[in-house]
Amino acid sequence: MRRIFFFIFLSLYTATIFAEKSDSIKIWGHVCDAFTMHGLIDGVQVELLDKDSVLLQRQQWSLEDRTESSFTMDALRGGTYIIRVSHPEYSSLTKKFTVRSSKREKRYSIGPLKLRRLPMNSQALDEVVIKATKIKFFTRGDTVIYNANAFNLAEGSMLDAMISQLPGARLERNGQLFVNGKKVESLLLNGKDFFKGDHSVLLDNLPAYTIEDIKVYNRLSELSQRLGQKVDDGDLVMDINLKKQYQVGWLGNVEAGGGTHDRWLGRVFLTRFTPQSRVSLYATANNTHENRKPGQDGEWLPSDIGNGTSTTEKGGIDYTISDKYGLFDLEGQLNAQHTDNDNISNQATEHFQQGKTTFGRNWSKGNSQTTELYTRHRMYFRLGPERSRNSINLTVTPELNFYRANGNNRYLQAEFRQDPTVIGSAGFLQEQLQSPAIQHTLLDSLLINRVRSEQLSHATKINGGAVANLSLSVPFTGGILGISAGFDAEHLTDERHDLYRLDYSSSESAAADNRRRYFNLPSDKKHAMASIEYSHGFDEKWEWMIMPHLDYNFTQTEQENSLYRLDLLEDMASAPLGSLPSTREALLSTLDISNSYLTDNRLHDVTLSLRGRYDHVEVRKGRRYSRLRFIWDPRITMQSEEWIFTGEEQSQSSRTVWLPGMRLELLRNTPGMKHQLELIADYSQKMPSMFQLMGLRFDSDPLNVEQGNPNLRRTGIYTLLFKHSSRPKNIGMISTHVTVNIYQNALATGQFYNPENGVRTYCPQNVNGNWSTNGSVWYVTPLGKQKRFNLEMQLENQYVHSVDLTSNNEDALIRSYVKTNYLKLPLSLEYSHDKLRVGVKASAAWNHAASEREGFQNVDAADITYGLFGHWNMPWGFTLATDLNYYTRYGYSNEQMNSRDWVWNAQLSKSFLKGKLILTAVGFDLLGQLSNITYSLNAQGSMETWKNVIPRYGMLRIAYRFSKKPEKK
Numbered sequence: 001m002r003r004i005f006f007f008i009f010l011s012l013y014t015a016t017i018f019a020e021k022s023d024s025i026k027i028w029g030h031v032c033d034a035f036t037m038h039g040l041i042d043g044v045q046v047e048l049l050d051k052d053s054v055l056l057q058r059q060q061w062s063l064e065d066r067t068e069s070s071f072t073m074d075a076l077r078g079g080t081y082i083i084r085v086s087h088p089e090y091s092s093l094t095k096k097f098t099v100r101s102s103k104r105e106k107r108y109s110i111g112p113l114k115l116r117r118l119p120m121n122s123q124a125l126d127e128v129v130i131k132a133t134k135i136k137f138f139t140r141g142d143t144v145i146y147n148a149n150a151f152n153l154a155e156g157s158m159l160d161a162m163i164s165q166l167p168g169a170r171l172e173r174n175g176q177l178f179v180n181g182k183k184v185e186s187l188l189l190n191g192k193d194f195f196k197g198d199h200s201v202l203l204d205n206l207p208a209y210t211i212e213d214i215k216v217y218n219r220l221s222e223l224s225q226r227l228g229q230k231v232d233d234g235d236l237v238m239d240i241n242l243k244k245q246y247q248v249g250w251l252g253n254v255e256a257g258g259g260t261h262d263r264w265l266g267r268v269f270l271t272r273f274t275p276q277s278r279v280s281l282y283a284t285a286n287n288t289h290e291n292r293k294p295g296q297d298g299e300w301l302p303s304d305i306g307n308g309t310s311t312t313e314k315g316g317i318d319y320t321i322s323d324k325y326g327l328f329d330l331e332g333q334l335n336a337q338h339t340d341n342d343n344i345s346n347q348a349t350e351h352f353q354q355g356k357t358t359f360g361r362n363w364s365k366g367n368s369q370t371t372e373l374y375t376r377h378r379m380y381f382r383l384g385p386e387r388s389r390n391s392i393n394l395t396v397t398p399e400l401n402f403y404r405a406n407g408n409n410r411y412l413q414a415e416f417r418q419d420p421t422v423i424g425s426a427g428f429l430q431e432q433l434q435s436p437a438i439q440h441t442l443l444d445s446l447l448i449n450r451v452r453s454e455q456l457s458h459a460t461k462i463n464g465g466a467v468a469n470l471s472l473s474v475p476f477t478g479g480i481l482g483i484s485a486g487f488d489a490e491h492l493t494d495e496r497h498d499l500y501r502l503d504y505s506s507s508e509s510a511a512a513d514n515r516r517r518y519f520n521l522p523s524d525k526k527h528a529m530a531s532i533e534y535s536h537g538f539d540e541k542w543e544w545m546i547m548p549h550l551d552y553n554f555t556q557t558e559q560e561n562s563l564y565r566l567d568l569l570e571d572m573a574s575a576p577l578g579s580l581p582s583t584r585e586a587l588l589s590t591l592d593i594s595n596s597y598l599t600d601n602r603l604h605d606v607t608l609s610l611r612g613r614y615d616h617v618e619v620r621k622g623r624r625y626s627r628l629r630f631i632w633d634p635r636i637t638m639q640s641e642e643w644i645f646t647g648e649e650q651s652q653s654s655r656t657v658w659l660p661g662m663r664l665e666l667l668r669n670t671p672g673m674k675h676q677l678e679l680i681a682d683y684s685q686k687m688p689s690m691f692q693l694m695g696l697r698f699d700s701d702p703l704n705v706e707q708g709n710p711n712l713r714r715t716g717i718y719t720l721l722f723k724h725s726s727r728p729k730n731i732g733m734i735s736t737h738v739t740v741n742i743y744q745n746a747l748a749t750g751q752f753y754n755p756e757n758g759v760r761t762y763c764p765q766n767v768n769g770n771w772s773t774n775g776s777v778w779y780v781t782p783l784g785k786q787k788r789f790n791l792e793m794q795l796e797n798q799y800v801h802s803v804d805l806t807s808n809n810e811d812a813l814i815r816s817y818v819k820t821n822y823l824k825l826p827l828s829l830e831y832s833h834d835k836l837r838v839g840v841k842a843s844a845a846w847n848h849a850a851s852e853r854e855g856f857q858n859v860d861a862a863d864i865t866y867g868l869f870g871h872w873n874m875p876w877g878f879t880l881a882t883d884l885n886y887y888t889r890y891g892y893s894n895e896q897m898n899s900r901d902w903v904w905n906a907q908l909s910k911s912f913l914k915g916k917l918i919l920t921a922v923g924f925d926l927l928g929q930l931s932n933i934t935y936s937l938n939a940q941g942s943m944e945t946w947k948n949v950i951p952r953y954g955m956l957r958i959a960y961r962f963s964k965k966p967e968k969k
Helices: 001-017 161-162 200-205 223-229 385-390 426-434 441-447 582-587
Strands: 024-033 047-052 055-060 070-076 079-088 090-098 107-115 137-140 144-147 169-171 175-180 186-189 211-218 236-242 249-259 264-272 277-286 309-322 329-351 356-382 392-416 448-475 482-504 513-520 523-537 543-566 596-620 621-647 650-669 674-685 703-708 715-726 732-745 748-751 760-769 773-785 789-807 814-833 836-850 857-873 878-890 900-912 917-924 931-940 941-947 953-964
Touching: 024 047, 024 079, 047 070, 055 070, 070 356, 079 107, 090 107, 161 169, 161 200, 161 211, 175 236, 186 200, 200 264, 200 277, 200 900, 249 836, 249 917, 329 426, 356 426, 385 448, 392 426, 426 441, 426 448, 441 448, 760 789
Parallel strands: 024 107, 186 236, 703 760, 748 789
Antiparallel strands: 024 070, 047 055, 047 079, 079 090, 137 144, 144 211, 169 175, 211 236, 249 264, 249 953, 264 277, 277 309, 309 329, 329 356, 329 941, 356 392, 392 448, 448 482, 482 513, 482 523, 513 543, 523 543, 543 596, 596 621, 621 650, 650 674, 674 715, 715 732, 732 773, 748 760, 773 789, 789 814, 814 836, 836 857, 857 878, 878 900, 900 917, 917 953, 931 941
16 A cells, blocks of 8 residues: 555656746735735736836736735746836836746745825726615635625624525524535634634624625635645635724624513623724623524524523633734634533433334433633744745644533433333323332333432543644745644543432342442543645646645543442441542542553554645636646555553553555536536545453443443545535526445444343444435525525435444344435525515425334434514614514324424614614514424434423613724824
């Protein structure tokens, strides 16, 4: 395998090195405002002339075909040239320079070209064209641009309301963003990260009226920035651009609210902008456990209402500072959060065993509290000379995190041979099972086992580290060298106490098992990394390039897993839960040696990649016309691992393995950039953990025993992905993707089940036959002559062929095949004009699961949803927003699962003081039918869950928003 990778690399290197041109060189420059140093694009004209002022090349830029303020032009080595840059709003700039004749340099940088703005009365004014129809989005090269002014929003809306209307965009409840099915890695504000890692701050606090447009594009990687041209895709980002009047000065808002059932909220947000800096702070507190708003998109699925009730307080500060001359960028954040959760849940389950089905009932009630502090900073320095600042770059990123969690929970669970609903209601069943002795004869005959437990937990984690990245242009080669190094460490303390009571039906001979346990689970982790990468282009455009890199990682994890049976001490019988023996000797005397151990794992990981790329872009009339890109990435990983286990027996083992991998990517943009086709193939391997390979047996949980397997093999993962996207003129956008995953020697959890006492023994096993495929087609288009209607539809399908192993005895595992298909078709039609926006939504989902396994119940069920949503900005400053949804379920064997629920939410707001003050009345779940019962189904069984949720409530909220521009001097 290593020889194959070597010959691939050698042949590609040999084939491409002859593509180099010896007499030409690329001239690189960057056009910017002389005061703000911000890049200029729209209206720029760049001309290259010879020393006698004869025009050689000309570039004219517009926002329709460019996203970058840098440029390249072809010239001959050793020549003298003149660059002339002009813009209607700026004074023209002329610069004369001579290119060195060295053939080792692939690019000559003339540095930033700084234009000075003309006085307002000297600027040429373009003709003003007024159009009645506002286009919601358009494309500029690879960038999708949404026009914020084209969206009809309710008064007082924030950024989240606008994003929920963007065609092709999907905003998840947890704040994750997707556009055309692709995950948005970063949410930017004016091109800069904003509270990186927590999208909710910007989504919930930035007023929609301040937004000029929203751009979705692949941000230039550091390599592309250094080269001055796009040589890779980078990360997908969503960039929120403010209107000019809000880009300098203060911007903020404050809100407070109170409602029925003791619901309340408070929020404050403040940010200050200058041309080179921004500082933002926010604080919020509420017990509403809800961030959706009526009338936005109509999505109020019962499965999305969250778990329990909670009170959350959080706040933070975020800053960015950019040097005017591009010497450095500084950014960072500090966040704090405290959450108090009260959770109550009841579950009814069915377990599909080999040849039969067992039934379970689980009740839990508890409280958990978490506190977290997090800070991260990024320092970026451009250390190169003025005409080529990006020739040497240094980035340092330190971060620190503190986390603490406390929990207090009670559990009651039972397993039955038959459905226990014949005994009575869930409340009656719970009452009978909570009693010390079961008196009900029928209940006792159906019971397999029951567990009653109380638990306390305390955990604290501190982790932090730093990473430094240095990149520099290698003299006389035109290549880029990148060097990275970093470290991080983590310390965890984790203590758990519980009272555990297990008993069986009176017909079983097994005695009750009552335990008082103390788990001490501390761990320490250290990690260090280093990497080196070299990027080299074989021609001026970097169409052919190689990017070999070598990565090294070292990880050491020391972990303790100590279980103490405090029930062995008589004086602990009446002690409060959470207390420990008075002496260490007494504590050590209760150590459960067979379930306690210390581990020390040290892993050295070295990966060599010979990544390369061919990327040809044809340009016509200054615009991209077509593109062909091919990427290859053969890689080999060497893992050297040492494992020390100290328990009832002590053992030490080590292994060294080689893990090959390969990734191939082919991308084609057809002429006119009308269609984009992409094909990706990837192969990788994964090793089982050395802990699993030890073959140890642990029974700290009497009903769930874990058994290792020394015969496990590595898993091979094959992935094939096909994508197609098209943006035909005047008919919106369409995209398709299909993914196939195949697993060789997949790691499955074999399950031995004892039907007499309900004990399950889990043992990892390698199985073949697991594969899955999923695909989707997404389409969005405006309708009507004036584009007032918008249609969006998507077809999603996922098929999973899963293989697992089960057995009702300890002799042999039986292979079980389950075929699952999930088909979903969401559809929405929206009308927006002037001050009115209304829409209808419908979604149909079909779930099919089948197996020939004995005892398995085939499923053919459907979930269908209908809904209306919208808002109306009425006269006199009033705004009405509402949504009404009807959720239905069909085809489930349990009649309670075939539910029909109406969910209606509404809000009425009134603005005062020219829109600065907004008073809002909100009603959630006005009909009181929002279900707090959810259902799930998989190959192992079904689960019906009831959970406590916030009851329907009304709330009155008042918000004040403000902005302040700096005083003119």
